[in-house]
Amino acid sequence: MAIGKYHPEKIEGKWQEIWKKSGCFEVEADPAKPKYYVLEMFPYPSGKIHMGHVRNYSIGDVVARFMSMRGYNVMHPMGWDAFGLPAENAAIKNNSHPAEWTYANIDEMREQLQRLGYSYDWRREVASCRPEYYKWEQLFFLKFLEKGLVYRKNSPVNWCPGCNTVLANEQVEEGLCWRCDAEVEQKDMEQWFLRITDYADELLADLNKLDKGWPERVLTMQRNWIGKSYGAELTFSVKGSDRKIDVFTTRPDTIYGATFMSVAAEHPMVEELIEGYEKADEVREFVSKVRNMDRIKRGADDLEKEGIFTGAYCVNPVTGREMPIYVANFVLMAYGTGAVMAVPAHDQRDFEFATKYELPVQVVINPPELHEKGDVLDVADMSEAYADPGILVNSGDFDGMENEAAKKAIVEHLDGSGLGRMTVNYRLRDWNVSRQRFWGAPIPVIYCDACGAVPVPEDQLPIKLPEDAQARSDGKSPLPGMDSFVNCDCPQCGGKARRETDTLDTFFESSWYFLRYCDARNDDAPWDKEKIDYWLPVDQYIGGIEHAILHLLYARFFTKALRDTGFINNDEPFEHLLTQGMVLKDGGKMSKSKGNVVDPNAMINHYGADATRLFILFAAPPVKELEWSDQGIEGAYRFLNRLWRLVEDLQDVLQQAKPASFTDPASEAAKSLRRKEHETIKRVTHDIENHFQFNTAIAAVMELVNELYGVKDELRESAPQALSSAIATALTVLSPVAPHICEELWETLGHDTRLAEQAWPAHDESALVLDEVTVVVQVNGKVRGKLNVPNNAPKDDVEKIAMEQENVIKHIEGKTVRKVIVVPNKLVNIVAN
Numbered sequence: 001m002a003i004g005k006y007h008p009e010k011i012e013g014k015w016q017e018i019w020k021k022s023g024c025f026e027v028e029a030d031p032a033k034p035k036y037y038v039l040e041m042f043p044y045p046s047g048k049i050h051m052g053h054v055r056n057y058s059i060g061d062v063v064a065r066f067m068s069m070r071g072y073n074v075m076h077p078m079g080w081d082a083f084g085l086p087a088e089n090a091a092i093k094n095n096s097h098p099a100e101w102t103y104a105n106i107d108e109m110r111e112q113l114q115r116l117g118y119s120y121d122w123r124r125e126v127a128s129c130r131p132e133y134y135k136w137e138q139l140f141f142l143k144f145l146e147k148g149l150v151y152r153k154n155s156p157v158n159w160c161p162g163c164n165t166v167l168a169n170e171q172v173e174e175g176l177c178w179r180c181d182a183e184v185e186q187k188d189m190e191q192w193f194l195r196i197t198d199y200a201d202e203l204l205a206d207l208n209k210l211d212k213g214w215p216e217r218v219l220t221m222q223r224n225w226i227g228k229s230y231g232a233e234l235t236f237s238v239k240g241s242d243r244k245i246d247v248f249t250t251r252p253d254t255i256y257g258a259t260f261m262s263v264a265a266e267h268p269m270v271e272e273l274i275e276g277y278e279k280a281d282e283v284r285e286f287v288s289k290v291r292n293m294d295r296i297k298r299g300a301d302d303l304e305k306e307g308i309f310t311g312a313y314c315v316n317p318v319t320g321r322e323m324p325i326y327v328a329n330f331v332l333m334a335y336g337t338g339a340v341m342a343v344p345a346h347d348q349r350d351f352e353f354a355t356k357y358e359l360p361v362q363v364v365i366n367p368p369e370l371h372e373k374g375d376v377l378d379v380a381d382m383s384e385a386y387a388d389p390g391i392l393v394n395s396g397d398f399d400g401m402e403n404e405a406a407k408k409a410i411v412e413h414l415d416g417s418g419l420g421r422m423t424v425n426y427r428l429r430d431w432n433v434s435r436q437r438f439w440g441a442p443i444p445v446i447y448c449d450a451c452g453a454v455p456v457p458e459d460q461l462p463i464k465l466p467e468d469a470q471a472r473s474d475g476k477s478p479l480p481g482m483d484s485f486v487n488c489d490c491p492q493c494g495g496k497a498r499r500e501t502d503t504l505d506t507f508f509e510s511s512w513y514f515l516r517y518c519d520a521r522n523d524d525a526p527w528d529k530e531k532i533d534y535w536l537p538v539d540q541y542i543g544g545i546e547h548a549i550l551h552l553l554y555a556r557f558f559t560k561a562l563r564d565t566g567f568i569n570n571d572e573p574f575e576h577l578l579t580q581g582m583v584l585k586d587g588g589k590m591s592k593s594k595g596n597v598v599d600p601n602a603m604i605n606h607y608g609a610d611a612t613r614l615f616i617l618f619a620a621p622p623v624k625e626l627e628w629s630d631q632g633i634e635g636a637y638r639f640l641n642r643l644w645r646l647v648e649d650l651q652d653v654l655q656q657a658k659p660a661s662f663t664d665p666a667s668e669a670a671k672s673l674r675r676k677e678h679e680t681i682k683r684v685t686h687d688i689e690n691h692f693q694f695n696t697a698i699a700a701v702m703e704l705v706n707e708l709y710g711v712k713d714e715l716r717e718s719a720p721q722a723l724s725s726a727i728a729t730a731l732t733v734l735s736p737v738a739p740h741i742c743e744e745l746w747e748t749l750g751h752d753t754r755l756a757e758q759a760w761p762a763h764d765e766s767a768l769v770l771d772e773v774t775v776v777v778q779v780n781g782k783v784r785g786k787l788n789v790p791n792n793a794p795k796d797d798v799e800k801i802a803m804e805q806e807n808v809i810k811h812i813e814g815k816t817v818r819k820v821i822v823v824p825n826k827l828v829n830i831v832a833n
């Protein structure tokens with residue numbers, strides 16, 4: 001029976017159906033088997049998968065299939081990060097419910113993923129917007145609340161005075177409302193926070209446990225985000241009053257150079273400081289301007305430094321000098337104490353500020369090179385702050401001290417009078433999880449006038465998002481206006497009460513989905529702990545670098561918080577992390593806004609899923625950027641055709657010559673093919689195992705196919721088993737990359753097994769041994785020829801043959817041979833003079 005031409009569309013659906021029916025990717029926890037958990041970051045169901053997804057999931061699929069063939073019990077799940085703003089916007093546009101749009105998109109995207117032949121255990125699929133899912137995070141919220149890991153506090157939100165509504169960060173464009181272009185303000189509202197800062201130290205310390213499995217770059221980003229800094233809190237008194245202001249500084253050694261003070265616009269003392277000052281209103285105006293600034297811009301390095309004098313002074317505790325107090329736009333209330341002792345000579349921001357407002361600059365740290373010469377840094381020569389280490393000057397008793405040592409000495413000195421203490425500060429802030437949005441998981445809290453904020457009793461979960469809500473055209477959440485949702489009875493006193501209408505940040509859902517996959521259909525509990533014990537940690541996590549900080553940090557925090565609330569036993573969720581590179585087109589990021597998107601569906605229609613997968617895995621190593629290329633996918637398709645034709649051509653021979661018993665090739669050509677076959681196994685295995693170098697693994701298979709083309713006619717009659725064995729190997733090791741075509745050809749060859757369930761082959765080291773090796777011959781270190789000698793020939797024999805070479809004789813003529821060095825299988829060097 002002829003197998004005909006390669007038509008991917010004829011075979012891909014067929015194999016997807018077979019895999020599904022056989023349930024070969026459906027796994028259960030089985031402590032008798034070694035497990036492997038491969039996870040790709042679950043997508044937001046925007047409607048269409050893009051090439052970035054295809055890349056992410058193809059990488060994961062090769063790992064999953066490879067590890068499964070290696071004998072592991074592999075879990076490979078998929079789901080949907082399904083809450084979020086785009087669904088709300090689509091609902092406003094279509095006058096429908098965000099659920100409709102979301103579920104339709106999920107169906108469409110699931111179908112697209114299925115067309116790519118990924119080895120998911122679809123029984124474990126989760127969609128985070130389903131009550132069966134978010135029910136459990138409402139439970140976690142309550143448990144965290146019980147444990148004091150959740151609290152409520154006043155915090156600024158983006159407020160649009162035009163629309164009279166809260167805006168998500170994504171709805172603020174350059175400080176303006178996306179809808180009405182009004183200037184966005186910051187307004188304080190009561191919101192819910194997760195106490196992630198309680199875990200700051202553990203989150204930081206445990207990064208050291210991940211240093212083998214995570215990219216260094218991501219570890220660094222996490223460290224910086226947590227931002228632990230050692231410093232001191234110093235106390236300054238306000239002139240003419242008994243008030244005190246604490247500052248946080250990492251440079252107590254520079255205190256003699258503190259010439260003014262900067263406080264945040266939100267600093268609680270501002271009103272007291274400006275009391276009685278004739279320009280108090282100007283200060284108030286400045287304060288409100290700064291408070292309304294975009295929070296992100298305010299923290300940026302390139303922010304134009306601005307400030308205003310408050311009319312008040314404080315006193316430098318060591319110099320007695322009066323320091324004017326300013327409100328400055330770059331001082332953040334959320335960091336340290338919200339007040340800074342400004343040392344313009346040694347801090348760049350303070351230097352810029354002092355220059356602008358003509359404030360005094362006092363050098364107190366002398367650069368070592370100047371100090372050696374007996375000079376002192378002159379302010380007049382400074383065009384920027386001197387922030388490096390040095391020797392203290394103009395610092396009273398501390399003069400001449402190295403500044404590092406002076407840090408401790410000065411704090412100890414101040415501590416004596418209660419004016420200073422060593423502290424640790426983190427950049428990390430508690431996580432605000434309140435969103436004033438509709439399409440998110442309701443926060444399970446009830447407000448009662450008599451009892452205050454009361455947790456929803458567990459047996460009332462889930463608090464479902466109403467299905468009859470209409471998205472509002474002004475973009476506001478419909479929840480606060482829905483009596484049926486809002487009105488309820490207080491669980492404590494039974495009186496009339498109101499439900500919380502804020503929903504949870506969508507990062508909440510993505511912080512634990514990898515746990516739910518382990519027991520996704522459990523209706524009685526978030527999961528059975530034994531299953532988590534078996535599957536966790538995720539062995540290989542794969543996703544985009546854009547999630548290097550927040551998502552990974554939140555998921556790590558959740559793991560620890562769920563451990564401490566008794567839900568799991570793990571400290572860290574993800575053992576190995578791979579961040580795949582971006583997919584580029586014409587050197588730029590492939591993106592809708594650039595209009596350079598290549599639609600995976602169109603590629604599958606044209607070239608098939610296998611060619612699409614093959615190209616994307618072949619074009620670059622997974623962590624590098626990948627440039628989309630039409631010729632590239634064309635080439636992938638041609639290679640698959642070539643493989644197909646090879647099998648087609650040899651079909652009759654191969655069906656009879658079963659490779660299983662083949663170990664003893666007769667001819668040279670057969671021997672060499674066998675060597676190539678085992679070399680391929682060795683290389684592919686090594687390349688996938690080490691750093692997932694799929695591109696070189698695929699190149700190795702291509703070489704094997706080339707070799708097969710070269711010898712097939714010669715071996716067709718004489719050694720069909722050699723051909724059969726090599727082809728079986730090519731199909732087996734290529735199958736994780738291009739599973740459909742490999743399964744089809746495997747079947748064509750008469751196998752009644754499935755490649756998906758085949759064991760990964762092991763290479764036979766003896767097949768790699770060469771009969772002959774090439775040895776370089778040198779005279780006095782200069783290459784004079786090359787010799788083919790038997791592999792591992794005795795040194796004396798090799799030396800003898802080398803000495804007989806014409807070119808060698810010529811070069812040692814008239815000289816005495818002093819020494820002959822033989823490096824087995826490599827080199828003969830003859831020393832003569």
Ligand code: ANZ
Binds near residue numbers: 330333342387
């Ligand atoms: C005096 C000083 C002198 C400072 C000097 C630096 C250099 P990191 O390293 O990021 O922790 N600072 C303190 N609180 C601040 C706030 N709320 N907003 C803006 N800046 C603040 O930075 C700590 C330093 O940032 C502190 O040390 C303080 O300036 C400033 F030569 O104090 B320093």
Ligand code: ZN
Binds near residue numbers: 490
């Ligand atoms: Zn009550």
